[in-house]
Amino acid sequence: MDNSFVLYLGRQTLETALLLAAPILLTCMIVGVVVTLLQAVTSIRDMTLTIVPKLFAVGVVTLIFGGWMLQVVLRFANGIFGHIQNIGH
Numbered sequence: 001m002d003n004s005f006v007l008y009l010g011r012q013t014l015e016t017a018l019l020l021a022a023p024i025l026l027t028c029m030i031v032g033v034v035v036t037l038l039q040a041v042t043s044i045r046d047m048t049l050t051i052v053p054k055l056f057a058v059g060v061v062t063l064i065f066g067g068w069m070l071q072v073v074l075r076f077a078n079g080i081f082g083h084i085q086n087i088g089h
Contacts, residue, residue, distance in 0.1 A: 001032060
């Protein structure tokens, strides 16, 4: 195992993590901005008003993108195991 493989593996790991986290993080950001604007307009300062919509939105996004996320993780894991298998030969 040389330095270039370790750098490649680290880069692939970070890219996969970012790709998997992006839909959930973007959803939290968008819902957070909308709820904050709603609170600013209506002067409501309830903490549950910020948490409950985010949890609901994250649940919906996870249900929608869950299959795709699983495919990305499986493709990444298969690639890693393929590299490990090739190291022995």
